[in-house]
Amino acid sequence: MQFSEKLIDWYSINLRDLPWRATQDPYKIWLSEIVLQQTRVVQGLPYYLRFLKHFPTVFDLASAKEDEVLKLWQGLGYYSRARNLHATAKFIAKEKNGIFPQTAKALKKLKGVGEYTAHAIASFCFHEPVAVLDGNVFRVLSRVFGVNDEIDTPAGKRIFNDLAQKLLDKEKPDLYNQAIMEFGALQCTPKNPDCTICPFSKNCVAYQNQLIADLPRKKKKVKVKQEHINYLVLVDQKGNTFMKQRTQKGIWRNLFEFPRLESEFVNGVSEGLNETIKLKSLESHKVEIIPFYPQPVKHLLSHRKLFIQFYIGKVTDYSAFPSLSKKYHIVQNIHTFAVPVVIERFIEASDFFNS
DNA sequence: AAATCGGGGGA
DNA sequence: TCCCCAGATTT
Missing domain, CATH: 3.90.79.10 (Nucleoside Triphosphate Pyrophosphohydrolase)
Structure with missing residues (x-):
């Protein structure tokens, strides 16, 4: 069985019930992705629900004051996300008649939307075959396939990008992208993953060579x-x-x-x-x-x-x-x-x- | 390529 | 403590 098939099988059994998985509305997907940047699901979830309650549509968000958006964002950190969220909502509402772009390339031009988020929205909402590359994906790929290139350098990212795109299920890019991130979050965890119940353990390069704790590799550390x-x-x-x-x-x-x-x-x-x-x-x-x-x-x-x-x-x-x-x-x-x-x-x- | 930007939680 | 989290942007 192929990697993608196995992954999707695992996902169909182990997925969490999360609200942004019950929709393909670009506004809701976009909102969830901005909230979840560098943020755990459990931390972002209440903020996502609160934002959707206050701003059911992109027009509601667009007509809010930035100070109101920041107050709702308070405590979540990386406040440029909130400012860019608001700016993009105004742009979509006023310049695009409330319609989001429908390709990864066009989505990436929006403020606060980078490579990852563009691929996430494009695959989830429009089924564009573009692979996501977030912290979860780096970890899963580096371990299962034994990639020891650094994940925080342009050269390393290219390696992972090529591999991710090669592995992607082009027929079900939405399902596949959800699956690999969920797998990283729940099974292939940063510390002490339970590899005895992992469907890939027999072929996992890191597990077979006792390199789980050493992968993925990073170059720099932040100095405080x-x-x-x-x-x-x-x-x-x-x-x-x-x-x-x-x-x-x-x-x-x-x-x-x-x-x-x-x-x-x-x-x-x-x-x-x-x-x-x-x-x-x-x-x-x-x-x-x-x-x-x-x-x-x-x-x-x-x-x-x-x-x-x-x-x-x-x-x-x-x-x-x-x-x-x-x-x-x-x-x-x-x-x-x-x-x-x-x-x-x-x-x-x-x-x-x-x- | 490196620095900056928040805050919380697990081990 | 240290590391990581559905990263993006600026320097």
Whole structure:
């Protein structure tokens, strides 16, 4: 039996019941694929359902404000996905009358749609014979066929691309693509796969040569940079506070955050300061600034290690801070703004903001 | 080719 | 801790 046949047989028995598998609507498939980029199914699923509930069609998504989209995306990470999702929805709704492109080549031109996503949509919705190549597929192919080329180099990717396209069932590209990804997710797992129940174990190069733990191979590792952040939370009795939207490129773009303390207000406030301080620019207002936590909060991202301290200043009247009012927005209901997870956790832990 | 972009979960 | 997750985009 061929690889693809065996794979599809395995899939027909072991598949999970997932909502985006019950449709061929390009909008729903596209939405699911953007949500699932670098994201586990269990983590993305509630977001997918929430988005579909808020935005049943591409027109609904297109007519939303970006801030609303980001708020719904909050906590899922890689926020450029949300911005590109919204931009593409507007493009499809306004320029394409709500109709998505129907080929992988045309799909790839959409913002936020790369090679993988284009192939996924084209095969699932339009049965175009294009093989997907995601983390699952790299792992399955590298092990079963003993490919030890690096998966994160252009040269290695070409090797895998050729092999994937050769193995693809051209008659059932949708089924095959679903099957190989599901197989990677459930059976050929990154760590400690149960190869004793694997249908390919007899012919699996990695298993037969005890190379399961060594494949797939990667070239680079991400280095984690440390960063210290001090947030100033000026809050009144009603729970109003100053915030600003991050419009610059980079991390957390278009999300909201509190004023940053070190560079903007104070000379000589050192990193990780955790004692009661009085800020120069606030002294005249006699606002006592107190750290909320005894130690800075550690917040881990895949490429950064953040140490964040929240400084609380209780105020009675915001009009006493005309200079801050120019740069910052007075937020009256903080819960409606998209914020990074670490700030959301602070908001929940404090009792300054009415639930 | 390398760096950047989030956050969560498994071992 | 380290690694990976239905990757894409910028540098």
